[in-house]
Amino acid sequence: MEFDFMRKIYFLLFLVWCTNAVNAQNNVLNGMPMPAHVQTNNAKCRVVKSFSAAVVGHPGQRVYSATTRTLRRLDERVGLFFKQGNIANIDTSHNATLLVQVHQPAQLQLYEDESYQLQISDTQIRITAPTDLGALHAMETLLQILSVDAQGYYFPGVNITDTPRFAWRGLLLDVCLHWMPMDVIKRTLDGMAAVKLNVFHFHFSEDQAFRVESKVYPLLTQLGAEGNFFTQDEVKEIIAYASDRGIRVVPEIDVPGHATAMIKAYPALASIPRKYELQRYYGVFDPTLDVTKEYTYQFLDTLFGEMAALFPDAYFHIGGDENTGKDWENSPSIQAYMQQHGIANGHDLQTAFNSRLLPILNKYHKKVMGWDEILQPGVPKDIVIQSWRGGDPFYASIKQGYTALLSTGYYIDLIQPADYHYLVDPAPDSILLSDEERKRILGGEATMWTEHTTAETVDSRIWPRTAAIAERLWSAKEIRDVNDMYRRLDIISLRLEELGSTHLKNKAMLMRRLSNGYDTKALEVLVDVIEPLKIYERNEGDTMYNVFSPYTKIADVATPDQKVARSFRNLVDAYLVNPQVSVQKEITGHLQLWQENDAAFMQLVQRSPVLQEAVILSKNLSIIAGYGLQAMQYLNGKAQPTTQWKAAATTALKKASTQGGRCDLQVVTAIEKLVNAVKVK
Structure with missing residues (x-):
C-alpha cells in the first residue's frame, strides 16, 4: 500500500514537472x-x-x-x-x-x-x-x-x-520615393534589432531625390532633395544608433540609371543634353550618366570618397539596376565611343563602367555590391550580387563563383502575405549546390520601396511581416510551420509596438481621418477584409500616383495580410472538412456582420465622401455575405438550393472579385468555396 501511494505521488509530481516544462x-x-x-x-x-x-x-x-x-x-x-x-x-x-x-x-x-x-x-x-x-x-x-x-x-x-543560419540579414529602406525622416529610421532600427536583423541598407539616391548631404557637391541636396535630406551629422547619428543595436549601415548610390536627381544637380553628368527635373512619377526612366566622360568618373571618385569616409561599413552598393540604355542609344558621342572601343551594346558598356568603379571603391577600402544587372561577363568575382530577380540567374551567379544575397520573394512593398515571404529560402534543398557554393549565399534582404508609402504608413508595410523574413534568415530551414508562424507573429507585433512602431495605432488614426469622426466601426469592418492591390497593380502604368499624391485613402488604411480575412478562410476550410457547430457559428457570425455592415457604411459615406471609392467594396461584401449565409443553410439541410440561386451566387462572386478604391476583398474565395460545396439536384 505504501509503495502504491508513493508511486502515485511520484507520478503526480512527474505530471506537474511535465506540465511546467510544456508551459x-x-x-x-x-x-x-x-x-x-x-x-x-x-x-x-x-x-x-x-x-x-x-x-x-x-x-x-x-x-x-x-x-x-x-x-x-x-x-x-x-x-x-x-x-x-x-x-x-x-x-x-x-x-x-x-x-x-x-x-x-x-x-x-x-x-x-x-x-x-x-x-x-x-x-x-x-x-x-x-x-x-x-x-x-x-x-x-x-x-x-x-x-x-x-x-x-x-x-x-x-x-x-x-546562432544565425545566415550572416547577412537585412532590410532596405528607400528614403527617396517618399521622404522618411529620422524618427522612422530609428524606430525601424529598433524593430530590426528586436527580430535580429543586422544590416540596414540605406537607399538614398534616386530619380526623385538625393537624400544625403554632400559637402563637395552641395547641389545634390540643394537642387535634388527639395529640403528633405539627412545632413552628414544626422547620418553619423543614424550609424551610431544602428551600431549601438548591432546593425551595420550599407549605403547605396544608384548608378548609372535612376540618377535623375544627380543629373539635375550636375547636368554635365547627363548622356543627353536636355533640361532635367526631378521625376514626379514612379517607374523606370531614361536619364542615365554618361559613362564615356572622364568627368563622370572624377565626379564619382570624389563623391564616393566622401561617402566612403562617412559610412564605415566595408560594403558600398552601386545599384546598377534598370538602366534602359535609351539615352546611350540616342547619344551620338556615346555611340561613337562604343564603336571606337569595340563595345557591342549597352550591357557591355555598363560592364565597362562597373569595371572602372571597382578600383575607385577599392581605393577607399570598400567592397562593391549591386543589383542583378551588374553581373555581366567579365565582371570580377569580388563583387557581391543582390538579386531582385532571383530564380536560375541567382543560383547561376553562385555557381559561377560570385557571392550573393537574395531579395526576390522579400519585396515587402508588394503587399504579399507573410506566409509567401516565409517560405522563400535563399538556399533551398531543391537547388543542387555544393557546400562551398552554399557558403557564397550570404543571406537575404527585405526591401521597402516607398512609391506608395509615407512616414504614416511605412511601419504597416514593414511590420510585422518582416519578422517572418527575419526568422527565415536566422532559424533552421526546417522551421516552416505557417500556422505557428502566424500565431507567433501576432505576439511579436505587440512587442514591436512597444518599441514605437506605428503599424497598429496609425491604422486607427487613419480610419478616424477617413471617417471624419470618432465612429469608425463600419469602416473597420470593411477594412478588416480588404487589402491594397498587390505587386504593381495599384499604380498600373505608373501614371496614377506621383510624389504629391494623397496616401491617406482606403488603400493606405488597409494593410497586407489581414488577420480577419485569413482567419475566415481558415474557418471555411476547416468547416468543409469537419462541419462542427462551433465553427459554423463563427462563420455565420462573420457573414451576418458583413451583410448588415453596408447600411452603416453608406451612412458613413454621407459625412465622408472620400470613402465613395469604397462603396462598391462594401456593397459587394454585403451581397456575397448574403449568398454565404444561404449556402450555410443549404449545407445544413435547412433549405433546398436551385440552379438559379447557384448561378446568381456565382455571378455575384465574380463581380466581387473586381477591385474598388485600389483594394480587393479577401473573403471572396472562401465564400466561393461555401457556394461551390452546395450540391444542386
Missing part, C-alpha cells in the same frame, strides 16, 4: 526568430522589484547600453519600478538577477560571431556570448519569452544555444 516550452516558442536549440525545465525566475543586471568580461560599451535598454523595457512592461538605473562598468556583481558575460566586443562586419547561450534557473538569468552581438540577441530573446502566471511575471527555465 515553459510554449513560452519560449512564442519568440521570433525561433532559437536553434532549446531545452526547458520547470524553473521560474521571478521578476520582482529587486531585479538587477550586471555585465562581466570584456564587453565594450554596446552591451552596457543594451542591458540598460533591456532593464527599462522590462520595467515598462511589468511596472515594478526597478531600483537600478543605467548599467555601467561598475555593475559587475555575479549575483545579479541578469548576468551578461561577454568575451569581447565585435567589429560590425560580415561573419562576426553572433552566437549566444541563455540559461535561466529559479534564481538567475545567465547570458554568455563570445561577442557583444550575441549578448544583444540574447537579450531580445529574453524579452520575448517573458511569461505570467497567477503569481506575476517570470522567465521560464530554459537553456538556449543559438
Whole structure:
C-alpha cells in the first residue's frame, strides 16, 4: 500500500514537472526568430522589484547600453519600478538577477560571431556570448519569452544555444520615393534589432531625390532633395544608433540609371543634353550618366570618397539596376565611343563602367555590391550580387563563383502575405549546390520601396511581416510551420509596438481621418477584409500616383495580410472538412456582420465622401455575405438550393472579385468555396 501511494505521488509530481516544462516550452516558442536549440525545465525566475543586471568580461560599451535598454523595457512592461538605473562598468556583481558575460566586443562586419547561450534557473538569468552581438540577441530573446502566471511575471527555465543560419540579414529602406525622416529610421532600427536583423541598407539616391548631404557637391541636396535630406551629422547619428543595436549601415548610390536627381544637380553628368527635373512619377526612366566622360568618373571618385569616409561599413552598393540604355542609344558621342572601343551594346558598356568603379571603391577600402544587372561577363568575382530577380540567374551567379544575397520573394512593398515571404529560402534543398557554393549565399534582404508609402504608413508595410523574413534568415530551414508562424507573429507585433512602431495605432488614426469622426466601426469592418492591390497593380502604368499624391485613402488604411480575412478562410476550410457547430457559428457570425455592415457604411459615406471609392467594396461584401449565409443553410439541410440561386451566387462572386478604391476583398474565395460545396439536384 505504501509503495502504491508513493508511486502515485511520484507520478503526480512527474505530471506537474511535465506540465511546467510544456508551459515553459510554449513560452519560449512564442519568440521570433525561433532559437536553434532549446531545452526547458520547470524553473521560474521571478521578476520582482529587486531585479538587477550586471555585465562581466570584456564587453565594450554596446552591451552596457543594451542591458540598460533591456532593464527599462522590462520595467515598462511589468511596472515594478526597478531600483537600478543605467548599467555601467561598475555593475559587475555575479549575483545579479541578469548576468551578461561577454568575451569581447565585435567589429560590425560580415561573419562576426553572433552566437549566444541563455540559461535561466529559479534564481538567475545567465547570458554568455563570445561577442557583444550575441549578448544583444540574447537579450531580445529574453524579452520575448517573458511569461505570467497567477503569481506575476517570470522567465521560464530554459537553456538556449543559438546562432544565425545566415550572416547577412537585412532590410532596405528607400528614403527617396517618399521622404522618411529620422524618427522612422530609428524606430525601424529598433524593430530590426528586436527580430535580429543586422544590416540596414540605406537607399538614398534616386530619380526623385538625393537624400544625403554632400559637402563637395552641395547641389545634390540643394537642387535634388527639395529640403528633405539627412545632413552628414544626422547620418553619423543614424550609424551610431544602428551600431549601438548591432546593425551595420550599407549605403547605396544608384548608378548609372535612376540618377535623375544627380543629373539635375550636375547636368554635365547627363548622356543627353536636355533640361532635367526631378521625376514626379514612379517607374523606370531614361536619364542615365554618361559613362564615356572622364568627368563622370572624377565626379564619382570624389563623391564616393566622401561617402566612403562617412559610412564605415566595408560594403558600398552601386545599384546598377534598370538602366534602359535609351539615352546611350540616342547619344551620338556615346555611340561613337562604343564603336571606337569595340563595345557591342549597352550591357557591355555598363560592364565597362562597373569595371572602372571597382578600383575607385577599392581605393577607399570598400567592397562593391549591386543589383542583378551588374553581373555581366567579365565582371570580377569580388563583387557581391543582390538579386531582385532571383530564380536560375541567382543560383547561376553562385555557381559561377560570385557571392550573393537574395531579395526576390522579400519585396515587402508588394503587399504579399507573410506566409509567401516565409517560405522563400535563399538556399533551398531543391537547388543542387555544393557546400562551398552554399557558403557564397550570404543571406537575404527585405526591401521597402516607398512609391506608395509615407512616414504614416511605412511601419504597416514593414511590420510585422518582416519578422517572418527575419526568422527565415536566422532559424533552421526546417522551421516552416505557417500556422505557428502566424500565431507567433501576432505576439511579436505587440512587442514591436512597444518599441514605437506605428503599424497598429496609425491604422486607427487613419480610419478616424477617413471617417471624419470618432465612429469608425463600419469602416473597420470593411477594412478588416480588404487589402491594397498587390505587386504593381495599384499604380498600373505608373501614371496614377506621383510624389504629391494623397496616401491617406482606403488603400493606405488597409494593410497586407489581414488577420480577419485569413482567419475566415481558415474557418471555411476547416468547416468543409469537419462541419462542427462551433465553427459554423463563427462563420455565420462573420457573414451576418458583413451583410448588415453596408447600411452603416453608406451612412458613413454621407459625412465622408472620400470613402465613395469604397462603396462598391462594401456593397459587394454585403451581397456575397448574403449568398454565404444561404449556402450555410443549404449545407445544413435547412433549405433546398436551385440552379438559379447557384448561378446568381456565382455571378455575384465574380463581380466581387473586381477591385474598388485600389483594394480587393479577401473573403471572396472562401465564400466561393461555401457556394461551390452546395450540391444542386
